[in-house]
Amino acid sequence: MTLRLHDTATRDVRDFVPLEAGKAGIYVCGLTVQSEPHVGHVRSAVNFDVLRRWLTASGYDVTFIRNVTDIDDKILAKGEAQGRPWFEIAYLMGRELDKALDAINVLPPTYEPAATGHVPEILELIGQLVSRGHAYPAEDGSGDVYFDVRSWPSYGELTRQRVEDMEPAEDADPRGKRDPRDFALWKGWKKALEPETAAWPSPYGPGRPGWHIECSAMAAKYLGPAFDIHGGGVDLRFPHHENELAQSRAAGQQFAAYWLHNAWITTAGEKMSKSLGNSLLIPEVLKRVRGIELRYYMVSAHYRSHVEFSFDALDDAAAAFRRIESFLERSDAAHMAAELPAAFVAAMDDDLGTPAAIAVIHEHVRDGNRLLAAGESADDIASLVVAMLDVLGLDPGDPKWGPSGGSDDERLSAAVDVLVAGMLEERASARAEKDWARADAIRDRIAAAGIAVEDTPDGPTWSLAEGDA
RNA sequence: GGUGGGUUGGCCGAGAGGCGAGGCAACGGACUGCAAAUCCGUAUACACGGGUUCAAAUCCCGUACCCACCUCCA
Numbered sequence: 063m064t065l066r067l068h069d070t071a072t073r074d075v076r077d078f079v080p081l082e083a084g085k086a087g088i089y090v091c092g093l094t095v096q097s098e099p100h101v102g103h104v105r106s107a108v109n110f111d112v113l114r115r116w117l118t119a120s121g122y123d124v125t126f127i128r129n130v131t132d133i134d135d136k137i138l139a140k141g142e143a144q145g146r147p148w149f150e151i152a153y154l155m156g157r158e159l160d161k162a163l164d165a166i167n168v169l170p171p172t173y174e175p176a177a178t179g180h181v182p183e184i185l186e187l188i189g190q191l192v193s194r195g196h197a198y199p200a201e202d203g204s205g206d207v208y209f210d211v212r213s214w215p216s217y218g219e220l221t222r223q224r225v226e227d228m229e230p231a232e233d234a235d236p237r238g239k240r241d242p243r244d245f246a247l248w249k250g251w252k253k254a255l256e257p258e259t260a261a262w263p264s265p266y267g268p269g270r271p272g273w274h275i276e277c278s279a280m281a282a283k284y285l286g287p288a289f290d291i292h293g294g295g296v297d298l299r300f301p302h303h304e305n306e307l308a309q310s311r312a313a314g315q316q317f318a319a320y321w322l323h324n325a326w327i328t329t330a331g332e333k334m335s336k337s338l339g340n341s342l343l344i345p346e347v348l349k350r351v352r353g354i355e356l357r358y359y360m361v362s363a364h365y366r367s368h369v370e371f372s373f374d375a376l377d378d379a380a381a382a383f384r385r386i387e388s389f390l391e392r393s394d395a396a397h398m399a400a401e402l403p404a405a406f407v408a409a410m411d412d413d414l415g416t417p418a419a420i421a422v423i424h425e426h427v428r429d430g431n432r433l434l435a436a437g438e439s440a441d442d443i444a445s446l447v448v449a450m451l452d453v454l455g456l457d458p459g460d461p462k463w464g465p466s467g468g469s470d471d472e473r474l475s476a477a478v479d480v481l482v483a484g485m486l487e488e489r490a491s492a493r494a495e496k497d498w499a500r501a502d503a504i505r506d507r508i509a510a511a512g513i514a515v516e517d518t519p520d521g522p523t524w525s526l527a528e529g530d531a
Numbered sequence: 532g533g534u535g536g537g538u539u540g541g542c543c544g545a546g547a548g549g550c551g552a553g554g555c556a557a558c559g560g561a562c563u564g565c566a567a568a569u570c571c572g573u574a575u576a577c578a579c580g581g582g583u584u585c586a587a588a589u590c591c592c593g594u595a596c597c598c599a600c601c602u603c604c605a
Contacts, residue, residue, distance in 0.1 A: 073535085093605070106605040134603055211602095218534095221600080227533040228601055245602050273603040295605030300534080305602075324605070325536085328598080362554080363544065368537070368598070375543050378555040382543090385554080388568070417545045421553035428570090435562085435570050498564060505566085516568055 065120060065411045067291075068366060070299060070321040071220055075413050080290055081319060086122040087289035088114060089281040089318070091298055092174070094131040095155035096140060099162040100342040101356075101371055102327045106295050108357060109324040109365040109414075111168045111455060113293070116410050119402075119453045127284045128171040129277060130156055132178050133270055138256055148260060149178075162344035165353040166360075167455045167462055173284050177276040181262045184271045184279040187313055188247045188264075196312040197247055200238030205250020205267035209274075209309060211243045217308050220321065221300045245305055246272035274305035281310070281317070288316035296323045324365045329372070342371070354456060354463050355380035361416045361454050382424075386447065387458050389427045392434055395444035395459070406450050416454065423450050482508060482524050486515070490522070 065078040080086050090110045093103055107128070114126045132152040141148035177184075188207055191197035196213045200206040211217050211225055218224055228243055251261035251268040261268035271279075281289065287310075294303060303321065310317040329342065347356060350373065359379035363369045403426070409418035426447050430440035451457045485504055492500040505515050513524050 070535090091605075094603080099605095103605055109605095131603085136603085221534060223534055223601070243602070249603095296535085297600065297604055300600055301602040302604095326599075326605075359543095366536090367544080370543090372543085375555090378543055381556095382554045392568090415545080418552065421545075424553055431569055432571095493564080496564070502565075514567070517563075517566085 065116070066413055067320055067322060068413050070303075070323050078290075078320065080122065081288055084121065084123055086117045086124045086291065087285040088117075088124065088126045088291045088293065089277070089285055089289060090126070090128045090171075090292075091277060091294035091302065092128040092130050093159055094134050094136065095152045095159060096134065096136040097155060098343050099159045100344065101347055102342070103159075104162055104166060104168070104344060105327050105360055105369070106293075106324050107163050107168045108166060108360045108455075110293050110322075112361060112365070112416060113291075113322070113414060114169065115453055115455060116414060124172070125285065126169075126171045127173050127175065127281065129280050130174060130176045131273065131276065132156065132176045133260060134273060138260055141257075148257065165344065165348060166357040167353065167460070169455075175280045175284065177271055177280075180276065180280055180283065181271060183283050184275050185248075185264050187275060187279045187282070187309070190313045191247065191309060194312065194314075196309075198240065199266045200250070201240075202238035204238055205248075205269050206238060206246055207248035207266050208239055208244040209247055209305065209312075211241055211245070211308070214308050214312050216311070218304065220304045220307050223300065223304075245274060245301065247275045247309070248272060274302055275309060277302070278306045278310045278313075278315075278317075281306075282315060287314075289318060291320045291322060292318035293322040293324070296325055299323055322365075325368045327360075327369045327371045329370070347376075351376055351380045352463075354458060355383050358383040358456055361456065362420055364417055365414055383456075386423060386427050386451070389430050389434075389440075390444055390447065390458060393430060393440040393444040395448040396441055398445060402449055402453070403446060406453075410453070419450065419454070423447055426450070478513070479524075482513060486522050486524070 066075050067078050068075045088110070090106070092107075093099065110126075110128075114124055117124045130152075133148065137152050138148045141151050144151070188197060191209065192199070192207070195210070197207055197209050200208060218228075225241075225243060248264060248266055248269050249272055250266070251258075251270070260270055262270060281292070292303065292306075299321075307317055344356075351359075356376070359376050360369075362379055362382070403422055406419050406422040409415040409422060412418070426443050430443035430447065433440040433443065448457055448459060452460070485508055489501045489504040492498075492504065508515055508524065513526060515522055515524050
């Protein structure tokens with residue numbers, strides 16, 4: 063069986079055939095670094111991280127590009143409002159994003175190009191479009207350059223819309239456009255409103271890149287005029303991806319062969335982009351569950367399914383993940399490169415069917431627990447479980463999740479271990495004397511400290527209790 | 532107005548013509564001094580109305596409700 067992916071352009075699931083055998087080039091639209099990342103922002107990153115890991119696990123040599131939009135109206139406005147340079151905002155928010163993605167084990171992209179670092183490439187692409195008659199400098203001398211939508215007959219092909227049916231944006235600035243639907247490739251510097259640092263010289267006067275053109279230019283630079291997969295959130299289908307496609311094709315490039323779009327995470331049916339307070343910012347959510355549990359929550363839904371975020375559902379997901387984890391703790395994964403179970407491979411090959419893939423993991427966990435209950439070794443099954451989790455970026459044994467050596471966490475844990483071990487010895491002697499009251503009193507004291515005790519054939523063990531640990 | 536998607540059990544969440552994905556929660560049993568963990572078992576579903584079919588959660592038609600996008604939101 064081969065990998066099949068849902069392509070927005072053809073609206074069906076079809077076999078993935080790479081342009082070059084054994085290789086896969088992916089371009090994913092990253093974030094505009096204008097605010098702190100929340101749960102919604104990182105879903106896209108997790109989804110495409112899973113795609114990348116699966117392609118890699120399937121033997122592809124993957125080049126994965128995720129851009130950073132580090133200049134736009136909002137970043138400039140924020141800088142203005144805070145009295146700080148816009149690039150300081152972009153840099154700081156970029157670092158916050160890196161931290162958030164690292165906390166949920168999203169691998170760094172092969173390259174992570176930023177818009178401001180590619181002004182020459184962008185201007186070259188704009189120049190091509192102008193000379194081919196698909197773009198024009200604004201006729202009002204504003205310094206803007208627009209893509210001429212009417213000059214490109216297949217405009218709208220990605221989202222199957224006809225230009226005539228599109229509502230002209232109410233907030234669109236009509237100055238100097240031939241058609242209200244024409245979009246900006248280059249934005250002329252507004253001297254009175256924008257800092258000089260936000261303007262680059264160009265044949266059309268000083269200005270800065272428009273949003274859509276940066277992706278076209280950077281995709282071509284790092285992946286070439288034709289590449290395999292272009293990804294992003296559903297909201298980007300139009301206008302962003304439609305515009306990218308039009309620009310790149312109008313410039314004579316083949317562009318992406320497959321278009322993948324992930325669905326939203328919403329709360330109370332609303333998009334998260336609105337101001338919903340801070341509770342959904344990644345650092346806040348990570349006070350409630352661990353990064354690996356948040357990742358499990360995201361991976362347990364299919365990437366094209368809309369997810370209604372709730373803390374209850376998040377807690378459930380965390381509980382489900384702990385079941386897998388506790389099985390692994392009670393067995394010994396050999397950590398050899400075990401061959402993945404066929405059902406897992408089939409699930410992943412079917413348009414990244416992570417829910418079915420996770421069901422396969424749970425079935426293995428149950429089988430493994432059954433063996434353990436019968437006093438047999440479940441190590442082989444544990445190895446398979448680890449191998450499957452690893453593909454999803456969910457291996458608890460991955461050093462990336464663990465506390466770094468010599469950290470406070472580790473020392474604290476060692477200290478607690480000494481104290482709890484002493485108490486458990488006392489309890490053991492109480493139990494030996496069948497003094498249940500004293501035994502339970504000791505266990506209650508330990509529990510009151512937020513520590514759960516579990517009796518096993520090899521003696522009692524302790525771990526931090528769920529919830530308020 | 533145009534385009535795309537959705538409605539599955541107490542909850543989350545798969546599936547896409549015939550065997551109840553999986554998890555969380557619940558209940559019963561095993562194990563345990565009692566628990567916890569684990570195992571075994573149980574119940575509760577496919578928005579509504581028609582139609583096609585031997586057979587529909589799945590296909591078709593209609594209805595209701597919900598969501599997204601329509602020019603700088605993942």
